[in-house]
Amino acid sequence: MIAITLNGESRQFASPPTIAQLVEQLELAGKRIAIERNGEIVPRSRYPELKVADGDALEVVIAVGGG
Amino acid sequence: MIAITLNGESRQFASPPTIAQLVEQLELAGKRIAIERNGEIVPRSRYPELKVADGDALEVVIAVGGG
Amino acid sequence: MIAITLNGESRQFASPPTIAQLVEQLELAGKRIAIERNGEIVPRSRYPELKVADGDALEVVIAVGGG
């Protein structure tokens, strides 16, 4: 059982998913997003291999209208 | 019986007063005023002799605050 | 022998020309001009018949660049 912070909200997982699996769950697969883990960018190429770890702080972002 | 217009209001008199008498009635004696009768200035010096006539239009004015 | 003022300059003629003849002399025939005689417009239609008279003041104008 692990806990992470995702865009400021707490999430639990029975077993740590890969970033790719997490993106899948969030229905964000194929969308233009970017992910930061503990202040570091996670390159898209590494989503399949990288597993989230207990205590991770993740930020998942998209582009929105702005000036 | 005569009727005049005094500062836009109608006034009746049994017998035509002099301007001086009118000023007296209006409790304006000794005050800084000026009087126009039918568009013409009435010099103060002539108040005692001049009588108002039926149909006269009189304007009695003072100085007030203005910019 | 008559003398007229044409655009401010004096001109003599042995015999009074018509406006049309004058325009011809000035090489202005067929050009867009307008003529004032003694302060009055001379309609183009009357050029052939109207003769200039001694002492006439004529203004012959065109359109030029202006703002």
Add this chain to the structure above:
Amino acid sequence: MIAITLNGESRQFASPPTIAQLVEQLELAGKRIAIERNGEIVPRSRYPELKVADGDALEVVIAVGGG
């Protein structure tokens, strides 16, 4: 024989004077001045005891008109 830089100009002395002696020479005694030696302020109280040393850079300043 020592050499110092005084307000940007080079000066030689047979033997190192005290700051007080230097000020005397410059006819600045009793005037409102301040002195910096090698980037450090020299307190007025120490003028009599402090000797200039070879290679010293001195700045002697006064107040002038300014905005």
Add this chain to the structure above:
Amino acid sequence: MGRPDAVAVGDPLIMAGKTWRSRLIVGTGKYKDFAETRAAIDASGAEIITVAIRRTNIGQNANEPSLLDVLPPSQFTILPNTAGCYTADDAVRTLRLARELLDGHALVKLEVLGDAESLYPNMPETIAAAKTLVAEGFQVMVYCNDDPIVAKQLEEIGCIAVMPLASLIGSGMGILNPWNLQIILDRVNVPVLVDAGIGTASDAAIAMELGCDGVLMNTAIAKARDPVMMAGAMKKAVEAGREAFLAGRMAKKIYQAQASSPTDGIIAPRKS
């Protein structure tokens, strides 16, 4: 461009019952030569052009081309003016000559100047001339000062357009008193065109943003380093200002700005 512009969707200038697609009226003076004049006027997109009425040079260059050969009435609406007139009488006589010259053409620009140094209009003489000209059937577009009471009086006399100055003729100082123009626009029902004083493109845009119906200029184009390019700039500036006026500008807020980007969803500051 992504959209038909205001002109195409139909926002014509209407004066004396006629309509024009362009809200820019240009003068024909001060150019290097007729070729430059024509090129600049084409670039400006102007449909109405002003001309002055002057004595012919008797016996001189009888065969040189004339302005109206280069800018024929068949292609442009010619607007004769009374530049150089300092009395109502001279202005009236000049426009009678113009009407004859232009075969009965009635649309004219009246201006009566106060002095040769400032070229500021003489309004009492202008009012007198306007009364005479209207009575004689002229359609009078009148150059005037920016006095809203006088502008209203000129409308009541029957002028078909009032044309207050932005600043002195030929000064290029731009709009010195937009508040007076605003008061005029609030009171006058005939078209209001800014005439005189425009110096650059933004001046023209500002005039249109105030709600003016058009702009008349000459020096700003003719005396630019590149008159033809400036003419194109003025065309766009007048259209831009008109469209901005029609589009309804945002409110001004000295303060309390609101960000253009959403303020939620900002990523978390990193714990240090």
Add this chain to the structure above:
Amino acid sequence: MGRPDAVAVGDPLIMAGKTWRSRLIVGTGKYKDFAETRAAIDASGAEIITVAIRRTNIGQNANEPSLLDVLPPSQFTILPNTAGCYTADDAVRTLRLARELLDGHALVKLEVLGDAESLYPNMPETIAAAKTLVAEGFQVMVYCNDDPIVAKQLEEIGCIAVMPLASLIGSGMGILNPWNLQIILDRVNVPVLVDAGIGTASDAAIAMELGCDGVLMNTAIAKARDPVMMAGAMKKAVEAGREAFLAGRMAKKIYQAQASSPTDGIIAPRKS
């Protein structure tokens, strides 16, 4: 129009080695919906559009279209900004995310704000962020105050464009201090774009007439009563201002105006 406009004759905006036909950069915030956003941006003719980077709403409206579906990078140069960031660190992290999001895209808009009420830039933090971003290979267009010394420093740090404010973000107050912009233009060699504060078309024209290389705006278009029409007005205003700058405006003369119509050949005053 009578002449090819300045764009067509070749007067591109060149930044970081790339060229753009449009000198108007527009934001994508504050619109009613994506349809209005797209229509306005098309009308503006903008080739570069700014976007903000924000957290996804986890688990919500997973299927709704996203901004970049409506304004795809294949059609526009996307300029991610750091709106909402108050520290150099947050701004840097936000742009690293943007680069990843946009497949290594390096052209970014840096802004670090001083407080949420004024949205005035925090220049010390902005300078710190600029140094980091330039070192990491970003092409930084930097939002800044109108301090000419700071603008020069940002150029020396390696920013590819400096973007001083005209007035506060979202204020629509226009150009409050054209003199400072002039001093910046005199000193800085990279492109200078006015960013923030534009309220209406003439404001944009004035910025370009000063010699600025471009204008960035959002609220002035999005919060106009008719954003699409205003977008078209802004396109024309930026072009008009640029062409007026290139054409070289007439000199201003407070006085001693010279008439646009010739002063000789005036008809004689009638003897009375």
Add this chain to the structure above:
Amino acid sequence: MGRPDAVAVGDPLIMAGKTWRSRLIVGTGKYKDFAETRAAIDASGAEIITVAIRRTNIGQNANEPSLLDVLPPSQFTILPNTAGCYTADDAVRTLRLARELLDGHALVKLEVLGDAESLYPNMPETIAAAKTLVAEGFQVMVYCNDDPIVAKQLEEIGCIAVMPLASLIGSGMGILNPWNLQIILDRVNVPVLVDAGIGTASDAAIAMELGCDGVLMNTAIAKARDPVMMAGAMKKAVEAGREAFLAGRMAKKIYQAQASSPTDGIIAPRKS
């Protein structure tokens, strides 16, 4: 203070052969009560005060004090105005009454308004009234628009002072068109006083710095939160502006500033 001020060294305002130490003329309207009126006028240092002429309220408050009891002609030069008049005829009749009221006093302020909303002057009516009043021996100080040609005409008619508006009566907008005032000052030889539109002290100073001979105001003082303090501020502002005009201001330099401190003798940068 280290020096006698301009007034003391002798720089009087001269009108119609009389001299005044104060160049500030104040109105007497809009005050809370007569006590405030008197206190403010004393603080202003004004020697000339304007009054309006109105019908008495017949039979009412016969014993209440009147304005001229509080501000007696023995202490102030009373300047009757024609506020509220919209025709030349009403203005002339009003001033004839004023002359009778003030025992033959000839110095008057003529104003004929165009409409009740803008209170902008009606110049054709004003000109007509001025001719009549001058012919009847009045010394006419005339409220007018800022048209330099009309101002010159009013001087030629025989008005002893022309008083162009800074902006609309009661607006407090300040001087909207200083250039027109400058042109008037260049042309008119009688005293030029700015009348109407002054909102705060700096507005009055600016009017005097332009070279105006005086300033007339009412609302700016009467409607300040503290009228008496504002009256004192206006006194100082008019004197400050006058002295600055006489002292001859420094030249403006957009650029190429010269330091106020000497540039030689700077201490040497430390070797690092």
Add this chain to the structure above:
Amino acid sequence: MGRPDAVAVGDPLIMAGKTWRSRLIVGTGKYKDFAETRAAIDASGAEIITVAIRRTNIGQNANEPSLLDVLPPSQFTILPNTAGCYTADDAVRTLRLARELLDGHALVKLEVLGDAESLYPNMPETIAAAKTLVAEGFQVMVYCNDDPIVAKQLEEIGCIAVMPLASLIGSGMGILNPWNLQIILDRVNVPVLVDAGIGTASDAAIAMELGCDGVLMNTAIAKARDPVMMAGAMKKAVEAGREAFLAGRMAKKIYQAQASSPTDGIIAPRKS
């Protein structure tokens, strides 16, 4: 005068725990000679005067009077500045010398310039110097740009007054961006004095009307045609502006003016 002025009723300028009656600080540079310097400063009523620190001319004019003989610290608060310094280090060293020169005097004016042409402040260097000087116990009045975020930061560093520029040093351009000054005044709690750019009396009045606590100037007085008269004008202008600020100006109304004279009691128009 009819009332005690604001100064007399007690509205002192309070800085670093001390109080001053005058809100005008003047420089001592650019005068013809010491006599003119002293006469102008006396006329200005200034209690605080700025001086520059410079190398002595070794061996020259040892007996000529010095500035501080003419303007002794016993009569004025001497405010040494760092004019001519372009780095934090030079500014700090200069003020350490000044403190020694003035027997431990702590009140100083910090200015670090960006370049010799514009004399615009270099804020990053200024901030660095301010931190050092405050740490060393100086009471720092700091010359700065008009950036409200930087002004707040300087207050937080411990500067006892912030002094934003009105416009470039020596330019006499007046207050180019009153809105930024307003934002600074809304945010900063220490005294805000306008420094640099004042050209004439009304400029100083405007600064005070905005709510500034004081004004610092040099060139506007020293380079007037009559410096002593201008100094007196500036004294009155600063007091006038301060009193107008305290008195609370009337509201501005672009329109819908209300007459200063009552609108009832107008005499009847004559029947025609």
